[in-house]
Amino acid sequence: MTERLTLPSPAKLNLMLHILGRREDGYHELQTLFQFLDYGDELTFAVRDDGVIQLHTEFEGVPHDSNLIVKAAKKLQQQSGTSLGIDIWINKILPMGGGIGGGSSNAATTLLGLNHLWQLGWDHDRLAALGLTLGADVPVFVRGHAAFAEGVGEKLTPVEPEEPWYVVLVPQVSVSTAEIFSDPLLTRNSSPIKVRPVPKGNSRNDCLPVVARRYPEVRNALNLLGKFTEAKLTGTGSCVFGGFPSKAEADKVSALLTETLTGFVAKGSNVSMLHRKLQSLL
Ligand SMILES: C[C@@](CO)(OP(=O)(O)O)[C@H](O)COP(=O)(O)OP(=O)(O)OC[C@H]1O[C@@H](n2ccc(N)nc2=O)[C@H](O)[C@@H]1O
Ligand SMILES: Nc1ncnc2c1ncn2[C@@H]1O[C@H](COP(=O)(O)OP(=O)(O)O)[C@@H](O)[C@H]1O
Structure with missing residues (x-):
């Protein structure tokens, strides 16, 4: 049987969030502090050699190809040019649309997991830049350190808040x-x-x-x-x-x-x- 890899996909909190203004494209300039929780979903991956990307867990209200997990995998596959594919399962415990970043975290876990399994050797800068095209909160999950974020969330400075x-x-x-x-x-x-x-x-x-x-x-x-x-x-x-x-x-x-x-x-x-x-x- 193909080797399987199971990785966590943690939640985040915004410890503060200030809105500084609105940009011409309608997006808002923020200052926010991200910290992770030791709590989240778990994704399991198994490489396939036919190039197919298949998420096996159904999400209520989210079609297969709209799932951020599938979108992340497809983008990384296209941009890296790999011929490999992936089977993915998720144990979803994070509430959706709750502001704890489950979808963004799932996308980041997929990018890091596939970078490892497909042996792409991409660094965090490159994965975070791809992640930003999927959602403003993806880069912080790719980098994996609590951060003060600016812009729409993409300019990140690592911070060390208390860990209550x-x-x-x-x-x-x-x-x-x-x-x-x-x-x-x-x-x-x-x-x-x-x-x-x-x-x-x-x-x-x-x-x-x-x-x-x-x-x-x-x-x-x-x-x-x-x-x-x-x-x-x-x-x-x-x-x-x-x-x-x-x-x-x-x-x-x-x-x-x-x-x-x-x-x-x-x-x-x-x-x-x-x-x-x-x-x-x-
Ligand atoms: C504000 C945060 C803080 O973490 O909220 P949560 O989603 O976690 O609650 C995030 O940055 C959310 O980022 P992201 O998850 O990418 O936002 P989306 O759902 O794509 O945004 C939906 C819509 O909200 C508006 N939007 C979003 C982010 C932003 N900085 N300015 C905006 O004006 C835009 O109209 C956008 O089309
Ligand atoms: N893998 C995924 N996990 C959660 N939500 C997803 C996923 N893929 C797409 N979505 C969509 O993204 C929306 C926002 O999800 P989520 O990131 O969990 O919330 P929030 O941004 O409020 O923290 C969901 O309501 C859902 O429609």
Whole structure:
């Protein structure tokens, strides 16, 4: 049987997110802080020599060829000129459209996994540039280190924020990123932070007021978690999170809140678990 490789595909949080302005192409200039979670999906790969790219796991609402996993594999195959193909399976546990970057992470795991299995020898710069054509959050997952991001998320500076335990609540609504960025009430004029490292007290997410206003489920999650710690929104939501100094404390709060809401506990991590696994293969 062909050798199989299983790799993690972690979630991310936006620890802060400021919107500085809108570009001529409609995209928004951001400043955001990305940190990974030791929590995510798992992708399994097996090389095939007939050039076919086949994702074997079905996604509700996402056709095969629209899946970011398949798109990433096809782009890498085309641009590298390899004659090899791939069979892919995924154990999907990350909620879709929750602002924790599951789709982008899956794309990055695919790029790094195939670079390894197809023995392409591409460096992270080249893989991140290809990744950016799939989504603004793909490059940070390719590079695998917590980062302060600027532009639309592609200019990355590695950072070392604290690594607390998080309670992440998953309101059962999917928030459309496009809808939030086109809301007339969105604040788009935050002043750029020029000091490095980013001074404490800049943990605001400019999307929060608009998302909380439109989605009562998100408002409710923020209120409930806010009774225990500072409750924040990741990306454009819907997920809400708060940090705790120990797993025991995070577990205690999670147990109380997940009686009525969906959620999980995970450790913040400045080095992606994907990169830790890849390192162990060398
Ligand atoms: C804002 C973040 C923060 O991590 O949100 P989440 O998706 O994680 O919640 C991301 O950068 C999201 O990046 P990405 O995932 O590539 O965005 P897409 O879904 O492609 O964006 C959908 C739409 O949102 C708008 N959009 C997105 C990103 C951006 N910097 N400015 C924008 O104006 C555009 O109208 C775009 O067509
Ligand atoms: N492999 C994938 N995993 C998750 N979502 C995917 C994937 N491929 C395509 N998508 C599409 O991308 C959208 C955004 O997904 P995701 O990255 O999980 O959310 P977010 O950007 O809010 O963190 C999904 O609603 C889905 O339609």
